[in-house]
Amino acid sequence: MKNLDRNSLLNFLDAQKDEAARLLAQLIRFPSTQGQEAEIQEFLHERFRALGLETELLPISPSLKADPEYSFSDLDIDYDERPNLVATLQGTGGGRSVMLNAHSDVVPAGQWPGAFEPEIKGDYVYGRGACDDKGKIVVMYLALSGLKEFGLRPRGDIIATAVIEEEVGGNGSLALIRGGLRADAVVVLECTEFTLAPAHRGCLWFRAQVEGRATHLGKTREAISAIDEATELIQILKNYEKNLIAQSKGHPLFPEPEEAVQLNIGMISAGEWPSTVPSRCVLEGGVGFLPNKTLEQVKRELKEAVQKEGNEWLREHFQIDFPKLHNDAYETPADHPLVETFGEAMQEAGLDPTPKGWIVSCDARLFSKLAGLPTIVFGPGRLIDCHSNEEKISIPDILKAAEVLTLFLLRWCGTE
Structure with a gap:
């Protein structure tokens, strides 16, 4: 040289x-x-x-x-x-x-x-x-x-x-x-x-949709609010974040996994009228993960978390897809x-x-x-x-x- x-x-x-x-x-x-x-x-x-x-x-x-x-x-x-x-x-x-x-x-x-x-x-x-x-x-x-x-x-x-x-x-x-x-x-x-x-780290954007059962405000207790169901979904996703952080500890290149492993809800869309129980709620967000996980693992685990922790309605009226950013x-x-x-x-x-x-x-x-x-x-x-x-x-x-x-x-x- x-x-x-x-x-x-x-x-x-x-x-x-x-x-x-x-x-x-x-x-x-x-x-x-x-x-x-x-x-x-x-x-x-x-x-x-x-x-x-x-x-x-x-x-x-x-x-x-x-x-x-x-x-x-x-x-x-x-x-x-x-x-x-x-x-x-x-x-x-x-x-x-x-x-x-x-x-x-x-x-x-x-x-x-x-x-x-x-x-x-x-x-x-x-x-x-x-x-x-x-x-x-x-x-x-x-x-x-x-x-x-x-x-x-x-x-x-x-x-x-x-x-x-x-x-x-x-x-x-x-x-x-x-x-x-x-x-x-x-x-x-x-x-x-x-x-x-x-x-x-990897970063995966997701779009989660929850269906409810709409009705008039006066019959709220006979309806199922998609927003209420989405609130439970958010808690499930936050629990998944905690588990993901725990599973990511010990990586030599990421000594503080909390810096890179996060789950964020960035957008929420729901409802059409103040006195109507919403029939649909859409959450969009992203999750960061370390090389100990693959993109496909994270996709699968997000779905499994809802099926494991969600109530019966949420399990049967929940969809999630990944149409945008998908960085491994x-x-x-x-x-x-x-x-x-x-x-x-x-x-x-x-x-x-x-x-x-x-x-x-x-x-x-x-x-x-x-x-x-x-x-x-x-x-x-x-x-x-x-x-x-x-x-x-x-x-x-x-x-x-x-x-x-x-x-x-x-x-x-x-x-x-």
Whole structure:
């Protein structure tokens, strides 16, 4: 491996501070919510091509919606002019390849009028997507810029990807996997606060429906309120959460399972008139779980909990399905060479390399579970800032992450 003096790398990255802030601000100005990703993908295509990479905008087939792993959202949007970006630095041969993954889509602005009007305040850049996940695209860009600056050619291929629809469940990464894109390892760039995460929790959204027997308010005692039955259902689901936490204790990468294992009721819909006993109540929510459970186990256990604890009416008038987000948990062994090599890069950069599970889910589980690739999650930024009305990221943190990523690429891919 051709050595790179760390001080030279630090000096290079420090000189890129203003450029990194400007590039991130440019990315934030693209309101790249679901369905609006075309312009940012074209912009990134040109920026990465200017680094000398082989770039390609890969269209997504409409047939992806028939894939059993596809995640549906509330918006039914076609994929015309909404491609994934793949930018490849071809290796010279004999080294291990790696795929870098970040997403260019963002959640909507919500109640933040200036979400897509970036502000640079001191060391921070504010705006929608600053932390989740456009700052990580800048990390990729800086690391690849550094290799170019120092004339370092990797032995193994470096494949940088900027995908769409991560926020609705990972359909962009799913398309890459179904299209056959592979590497010897995958680094998914997300806001782990510099934690090396070879695992993350799963997250399953559910929709539960309870039927009642409607009648007039004056005959309430002869009716069966769907809301009353749903109240019992909520308690059963909360009991399931307690049992799930208890069963998740002892996982070495998740020492405090309460941080990741939760069940939340996010939406309730019921009733048509104040003086009518409701005949139907629909609950929508989600459950987080650790790699000790599979997605299919959690689905089955939710149904079994109601059949075991519910009253006779509830058992016979209850339905549950899972039409939206269905992210499995995943885990790469902590002693895998990918984890160890990335940890060495972190240690050289002065960061704690102790592996720990990430308490949310992302596209990493797709590369691990569907493609069978060793995968980790890493990146700068705080989870609490993501999706907020003051979303921000520190430019020094972006530079530090680029340092780690560059050092990792040199170790993993080899150079000459």
